[in-house]
Amino acid sequence: MPDKAQRSDKPELRVLLARPRGFCAGVVRAIEVVEAALKHGPGPVYVRHEIVHNRHVVEALEAKGAVFVEQVADIPDGAVAIFSAHGVAKSVTDEAAGRGLETFDATCPLVSKVHQETQNHHRAGRHVLLIGHGGHPEVIGTMGQVPDGAVTLVEDCAQAERVEVPDPDLLAYTTQTTLSVGDTAAIVEILVRRFPSIRGPNKADICYATTNRQEAVQALAPEVDALIVVGAANSSNSRRLVEVARVAGCEKAFLVADSGDIDWPALDGVATLGLTAGASAPEVLVQGLLEALSARFRTHVEEVSVREEDVRFSIPKALMG
Numbered sequence: 348m349p350d351k352a353q354r355s356d357k358p359e360l361r362v363l364l365a366r367p368r369g370f371c372a373g374v375v376r377a378i379e380v381v382e383a384a385l386k387h388g389p390g391p392v393y394v395r396h397e398i399v400h401n402r403h404v405v406e407a408l409e410a411k412g413a414v415f416v417e418q419v420a421d422i423p424d425g426a427v428a429i430f431s432a433h434g435v436a437k438s439v440t441d442e443a444a445g446r447g448l449e450t451f452d453a454t455c456p457l458v459s460k461v462h463q464e465t466q467n468h469h470r471a472g473r474h475v476l477l478i479g480h481g482g483h484p485e486v487i488g489t490m491g492q493v494p495d496g497a498v499t500l501v502e503d504c505a506q507a508e509r510v511e512v513p514d515p516d517l518l519a520y521t522t523q524t525t526l527s528v529g530d531t532a533a534i535v536e537i538l539v540r541r542f543p544s545i546r547g548p549n550k551a552d553i554c555y556a557t558t559n560r561q562e563a564v565q566a567l568a569p570e571v572d573a574l575i576v577v578g579a580a581n582s583s584n585s586r587r588l589v590e591v592a593r594v595a596g597c598e599k600a601f602l603v604a605d606s607g608d609i610d611w612p613a614l615d616g617v618a619t620l621g622l623t624a625g626a627s628a629p630e631v632l633v634q635g636l637l638e639a640l641s642a643r644f645r646t647h648v649e650e651v652s653v654r655e656e657d658v659r660f661s662i663p664k665a666l667m668g
Contacts (some may be wrong), residue, residue: 360614360644362637363571365563365623366652369630371556373455374399376660377432380453381408383666384427390449393422395439396431396484398453399627400582403605419443427451432627433484434458436491456660457554458485461521462492464548468519469493473546474512476501478534479523483583486523503530507537519546524554525584525626527591528561555658556626557584561591563653564623568595570651571621573614576602577632578625585625597621605632606639 377398384392393414397405405415413429419442422428427449430439434454443450454462468475475498479486490498501507501520512518520538522531531553538545551558567574574592578585585602592600599617603609614620620640624633640646661667 357643357645360617360640360646361619362640362646362648363567363619363621364633364637364648364650365560365567365621366650367556367559367563367654367656368622369577369624369626369628369633371554371626372656372658372660373432373457373554373556374404374627376662377453377455378404378408379662380451380666381413381429382411383662384429384451385412387427387666390426391423392427392429394429394431394453395419395422395435396433398429398431400433400579400585401625401627401629402579403629403632404627419446419448422446422448424448429453431484432458434462434488435484436488438491439488451663451666454488455524455554457524457552458488461489461524461548461552464519464521464552465489465492465498468521468546469497473517473519474499474514476510476512476518476520476538476545477522478502478520478526478531480526480583483523485525485583489521489523501534501538504533504537507534508541510538512542515542516544518542518544521548522552523583524552525557525587526553527587528553528558529591529594556656557587559654559656560584560588560623560626563651564588564591564621565595566653567621567623567651568592568597568600571597571619572617573597573599573601574621574623575609575636576600576623576625577605577636578602578628579604582625582627585628588623588625592621603636606636609636609639611643
């Protein structure tokens with residue numbers, strides 16, 4: 348334990364802690380599905396793809412007995428199969444059904460909403476423009492709800508300006524749930540200008556948690572010298588928080604997986620630091636980062652709340668009790 352004189356040598360650091368931050372209801376539900384399936388038994392539990400984009404979460408579930416694989420073909424007969432929070436294409440669920448696997452779907456209900464919208468538009472004869480990031484599991488799952496060619500991916504404003512559609516009067520758009528609210532609005536504005544008859548969702552596809560965490564960062568950004576986002580490099584919503592911070596005035600914004608990723612020299616001269624976490628990052632990582640900061644600084648932590656969240660999603664009935 349350092350003495351008082353040593354402690355006073357530490358530079359002071361004001362930490363503004365964003366609220367809401369971290370786990371959203373969809374992530375909590377996905378983790379609960381895996382944990383309940385492990386108790387449900389009797390067979391081993393296999394999860395196709397990372398249940399959420401965070402290695403700390405995956406490793407914690409592996410320690411409890413879950414096995415993570417990339418393909419249904421990697422799941423042995425008689426095992427329980429779980430689909431990740433990002434959702435999967437129909438071909439994946441069909442393959443599992445054809446194998447006779449017992450399956451539980453951990454797809455976030457807000458992603459399932461986008462799946463349903465896409466299917467409804469296709470049944471109505473509309474071509475769908477999906478605003479999202481190519482290669483992301485959620486995008487792959489959404490496009491896989493309908494036949495090949497029924498959806499065209501639009502990743503940015505430049506693509507929105509040049510995308511060609513079969514019939515402008517039979518057109519709709521949906522979006523990935525974890526996008527930047529501002530970037531998506533700009534893309535939608537272009538599509539509506541080019542295709543006035545385009546149909547959009549009755550309620551925005553970008554999920555409440557993504558929106559709320561971005562609003563919290565927007566509130567913090569003008570008040571801080573630097574901002575740290577705790578989240579995985581492959582987490583779309585976490586990467587968007589870094590982008591939102593920079594657009595909102597905090598150019599020194601970083602994404603870190605945990606406290607071991609902190610670039611300490613980059614914090615030289617920082618008097619006020621913002622801190623938040625992506626929707627798939629557990630709170631224990633935030634607390635670990637605060638501990639690492641307090642080892643180097645005399646920290647004064649303040650929580651800045653922009654909105655309260657009380658959303659809760661139920662797990663499948665077969666796993667309850």
